[in-house]
C-alpha cells in the first residue's frame with residue numbers, strides 16, 4: 118500500500134475542523150492512502166510516507182464540486198452570444214439549435230466533447246462534475262447521451278425535459294408521456310438523477326411534477342431548474358419532492374425562501390434541499406444575479422456551479438464562478454469557496470467529497486497562491502497549480 122504525504126501547506130481549507138467556516142489549518146499536511154485522506158494535521162508532526170508532494174507553503178483546498186453542467190452536445194452558439202451582447206434577450210429557445218446539432222453528431226463526436234470539457238474542468242480544479250443529458254430529446258439520443266456521460270462521471274442526470282422538441286411543439290402532453298415512459302426507461306440505467314427545466318416556455322408545474330415523480334419511482338434522485346427567467350412554482354415543487362437541489366433561484370418569493378429554509382436539518386448543518394446558484398448564466402445572458410445573501414441569511418445551504426453549456430454559460434471555470442459570486446452576489450470569499458466545494462457536495466448528497474478529513478476522497482487542489490482569498494481577489498488568473506483526484510495527480 119503506497120502512501121503520499123502532501124506537506125508544507127501554508128493554508129489548508131478542510132471544510133471540517135479548523136478555524137472559521139472553512140475549517141482552516143496553517144502549516145498543515147494531508148496523508149493519502151489508496152485514494153483516501155487518512156490523516157490531517159500539522160506539517161511538523163506528519164507521519165512518514167512513501168512519497169511526498171511539497172505544497173511550497175501555498176494554499177490547498179478540496180477539489181471543486183461542479184454540481185450542474187450540460188456537457189453532452191454538439192456545435193457551439195458563439196453567434197447567439199454575440200447577438201445577445203448586442204442587445205437580443207435570452208429566452209432559452211436556442212436549446213433547440215443544439216438539439217439539432219447533437220442529434221446529427223456521432224457517438225465519438227459527443228464523447229470527444231465531453232472528454233475535452235471534463236479535462237478542461239479538471240485542469241481548473243474540478244474533481245467532481247455532474248453531467249446532464251438534454252440535447253437529444255429522443256429515446257435513443259437521451260440514452261446515448263447518458264451512456265457517454267456515464268463514461269466520465271458517476272453523477273449523471275436525465276434531463277429529457279430540457280425543452281419540448283420542435284416535433285412535439287403543438288402536443289406537449291404527448292412529449293411528457295414519452296419522457297415519463299420509454300425515454301426514462303432507456304435513460305435510467307445510466308442516470309443517478311432526474312431533472313426538469315420548469316419555466317415558462319419549457320415545462321409547467323404539472324408536467325414537471327409528473328416527470329420528476331416518474332424519475333423518483335425509477336430510483337433516481339430529484340433536481341430541478343427553477344425560477345431562472347422569472348418567478349414560478351419550481352422551487353416549491355423541488356422542496357415538495359425532496360429535491361437534492363433547486364438550481365438557478367434567480368427570481369424567488371419570500372415563500373420560496375421559506376420553503377427552502379424549512380428543509381433545515383435539526384442539527385444545524387444546513388438545508389436538505391440546496392439552492393444551487395449559477396452566476397455564469399447571469400453573466401453570459403447579462404441578467405440580474407440571484408440574491409445569495411437573502412438565501413444565506415435565511416439559513417439556506419447554497420452551492421455554486423458553472424451550468425457549463427453551449428448557450429447560456431459556456432464556462433467550465435469554478436474559480437470564475439467564485440469570483441462572480443463574491444463581486445456580484447455579495448457572498449464572502451469564504452462563503453463562495455465553501456459553496457463551490459462542500460456546497461456542491463451537499464447538492465449531490467455526498468459527504469465523501471468537498472471536504473478534506475480522514476475518510477474523504479483525496480480530491481484536492483494546490484493553488485499557485487498563499488490563500489483561497491486569491492480565487493476571488495485575482496479573477497481570471499490560472500491559480501490552479503496542481504490537481505489531485507482519488508489520490509492521483511493526472
Ligand SMILES: [Zn+2]
Pocket residue numbers: 185187342424
Ligand atoms: Zn442548466
